[in-house]
Amino acid sequence: MAVKRKPSPDPLGTYRAKRSLDRTPEPGAAAAVATPSAGGLFVVHMHAARRLHWDLRLEMDGVLRSWAVPKGPSPNRADKRLAVLVEDHPLEYGDFEGIIPEGNYGAGAVIVWDRGRWVPLEDPHEGLKKGKLLFELRGYKLHGKWTLVKLKKGEKEWLLIKEKDGYVADDGALPPQSVLSGLTVEELKEGANRAAPALELLARLKAPRRAVRPEEAEPMLAETRERPFTKAGWLFELKLDGYRVRAARDGAEAQLITRNGHDIAETFPEIARALAALPYDDVILDGELVVPDDAGRPSFQRLQNRARVSRALDVRRAAVETPAVLYAFDLLALAGYDLRPLPLERRKAVLERVVPPVGPIKYLEHFATDGEALYDQVVKLGLEGIVAKKADAPYRAGRSPNWLKIRADRTDDFAVVGFTRPKGSRSGFGALDLGAYRDGKLAYAGRVGSGFTAAQLNDVSAALEQGIRPKPAFAGPAPQDPGHTWVEPTLVAEVRYKEWTDEGLLRQPVFVRFRDDKPVTEVAILGAGGGER
Numbered sequence: 001m002a003v004k005r006k007p008s009p010d011p012l013g014t015y016r017a018k019r020s021l022d023r024t025p026e027p028g029a030a031a032a033v034a035t036p037s038a039g040g041l042f043v044v045h046m047h048a049a050r051r052l053h054w055d056l057r058l059e060m061d062g063v064l065r066s067w068a069v070p071k072g073p074s075p076n077r078a079d080k081r082l083a084v085l086v087e088d089h090p091l092e093y094g095d096f097e098g099i100i101p102e103g104n105y106g107a108g109a110v111i112v113w114d115r116g117r118w119v120p121l122e123d124p125h126e127g128l129k130k131g132k133l134l135f136e137l138r139g140y141k142l143h144g145k146w147t148l149v150k151l152k153k154g155e156k157e158w159l160l161i162k163e164k165d166g167y168v169a170d171d172g173a174l175p176p177q178s179v180l181s182g183l184t185v186e187e188l189k190e191g192a193n194r195a196a197p198a199l200e201l202l203a204r205l206k207a208p209r210r211a212v213r214p215e216e217a218e219p220m221l222a223e224t225r226e227r228p229f230t231k232a233g234w235l236f237e238l239k240l241d242g243y244r245v246r247a248a249r250d251g252a253e254a255q256l257i258t259r260n261g262h263d264i265a266e267t268f269p270e271i272a273r274a275l276a277a278l279p280y281d282d283v284i285l286d287g288e289l290v291v292p293d294d295a296g297r298p299s300f301q302r303l304q305n306r307a308r309v310s311r312a313l314d315v316r317r318a319a320v321e322t323p324a325v326l327y328a329f330d331l332l333a334l335a336g337y338d339l340r341p342l343p344l345e346r347r348k349a350v351l352e353r354v355v356p357p358v359g360p361i362k363y364l365e366h367f368a369t370d371g372e373a374l375y376d377q378v379v380k381l382g383l384e385g386i387v388a389k390k391a392d393a394p395y396r397a398g399r400s401p402n403w404l405k406i407r408a409d410r411t412d413d414f415a416v417v418g419f420t421r422p423k424g425s426r427s428g429f430g431a432l433d434l435g436a437y438r439d440g441k442l443a444y445a446g447r448v449g450s451g452f453t454a455a456q457l458n459d460v461s462a463a464l465e466q467g468i469r470p471k472p473a474f475a476g477p478a479p480q481d482p483g484h485t486w487v488e489p490t491l492v493a494e495v496r497y498k499e500w501t502d503e504g505l506l507r508q509p510v511f512v513r514f515r516d517d518k519p520v521t522e523v524a525i526l527g528a529g530g531g532e533r
Contacts, residue, residue, distance in 0.1 A: 011061065012063060012090055015088060015089055018105045019105055024104045025098045026093065026096055027093055027096055038124050039118055040117065040118065040317075041091065041115075041116075041320045042116055042118035044057070044141075045057070045096075046072070046113035046185045048108045048109045048110075049100075050107075051070070053070045054069040054073065055068055055086070057089060057093070059091065059118070063090060063091065064088060065088055066086045066088060068084045069082070070082055073114075073142055073174075074172035075174070076162065076169060076171070077161070077162050080160075082158075082159060082160075083148060084157055086156075095273055097110060098110060099188065099189070109185050109188040111188055112180045113179070115139060115179055116138045116140060116142070116320075117137075117139075117323075118136065119138070120133070120135045121134045121136060127148075131152075132147065134146075134147050140358050140360070144162070144167030145162075145163035146160065146162055147161045149161060175357055175358050177356055178277070178356065178359070180277035180359060181278060181279055182278070182355070182357065182359070194279040195280050195281075198334060198350050199335055199337070201349070201350055201353070202337045202339070205342055205346055205350075207338060207339055207342055208338045210336075210338045212332060212338050214246050214255055214257055217248075217286075217397075218397035220286075220330075220395050221400065221403065222399070223400065223403065223404055224406075225404040225405070226406070228372045228376075229372065230369055230370055233390060235389045236366060236367045236371045236388050237366045237367075239378075239385040239386055239407070240288040240298050240327055242288045242290035243258055243264075243289040244287075244288055244289075245286075245326070246284055246285070246286055247328070248275075248283070248284045249276060251282070252276060253276070254273075254275040254276040256268060256275075256289065258517050259517065259519070259522065260518065264289075266315070267315060268319070268324045269319050270324060271325075271326050274361050275361065278361075280335050281336075282333065283331075284332040284333040284334075285326070285328040285331060285332070285351070287328040287330070287364065289326050291303040291324050291325070292325060298384075301513070304513070304514075306318055307517070324360065326361045327362050327363075327364040328355050328362065328363055329351075330347055331350055332395060342395075344391055344393050344394075344395070345391040347395065348366065368391075371406075375408070379408045385406050385408045385409075388404040390402040390403075413493070413524055414435060414436055414493055414523050414524055415435040415436070415442060415520045416464075416491040416492070416493055417433050417472060417474055417486060417489050418432070418484050419432050419433060419461075419484075427454070427461075428452075428456075428457030428458050429457060430483075432447060432449075433486075434446055434448060434506070435474045435489060436524040437526060441474070441475045442475065442489060443474050443504070444477060444504075445504065445505060445524070445526060446509060448506070450510050456511075463490075467490060468486070470486070473486065473488060492518050492520055493513070493515065494511075494514075495511055495512060497509040500526075504526050
């Protein structure tokens, strides 16, 4: 839906005029830059000013068009909430959470009560002109279709009404906490120490007091098991399809460190923003970064697409249109305590207190029994698998039998060690030669020629041509048939297969995707049936 109206010369003039920006932590007013399509960011602030109210803000024409909603949005269709049009706010205000000092306009505590994407269902400018704006909200709390209807007798008075859909609820109560910090507006206003309960628990658990640096907290890895099981003393979690990251905050700085040591916080600002807002001076979470598809299931393709975006404006847009979620499943350090020596179930008990109840950082629930039932459900839903973890195990870097992954399908990561030339009308390459580790050295594991898209055939062929070498990069036997071109093992491919043959080759392999988040040193062990994401 094309944007038809250009913004006024200074749409933020009123915003500036009402504020002394040198005396308030509120953001300044950068020049408005309209996006090429309608819709975009929406934010709902909860604002404990002279009177408690909510502010609904919709991105339009490069600013946040704003309505003050005294009683707040309600998913109950019977609740027609007054919404008073106020001055436009800068887009940067969507990140603002804090206290506006006394003596300033709007003095009081402000939290980001909800945040997400809004999608106009009709031309938004015509809707504003006619006094009826119909749109969809895709937030952490607010979902589905909504309408803003202008009152005929008022200049700025509108009604915010929930439209009939699957998100209607008779009980209009929604969680009061910020989707960033997890604080309520009262806790922020009173300066409540949210860390106190967790720190008291850590003291009772006798967690050691010592600083832990993110780069020192190497991840604990799972071994592979073929079949699910149920056993006393074990917990069961979903195995998610994303990037394994250590999410760390040290002071105001947030880091998202991948398995290969890269900090991708700038690529996923919606996660970094929430991590930086947590009310703890230092924290290290272990978790899986995913980008859900339209059905809410992790989509590795969407995640990779997000990871490739680099221009700042495009990153901001992608964070709104395809937001990521960090599922935290372990807590390694908090406020000067090292939690790694504690049993897993104790670490998760503290973690559940640390992670906000709603927002882009989520606590990954676990199941204490029925590993087989969970696995069967995972298979039905088309998810990746489950991870079984020993409840009393400490957190120790490296692969451990105390964590076991059970995949819903046999899938592993392999080094690309060569390729064959295409035949007939096929472009790019014919098949990829694969390598896995045997006794610490790469060995030939077979070839995969199906599962590629036309774009992948063309995109990867250039990288393959640049890495050509005269001899194989692996030890041991190599295929004797002609037509193989060997390359430096820099690419990692995930491959689905039935089993390993007696010769140490893959049976019925099918390409799944390239793993640009994983180093070659962590590909599969020949015949073992398991790498680690």
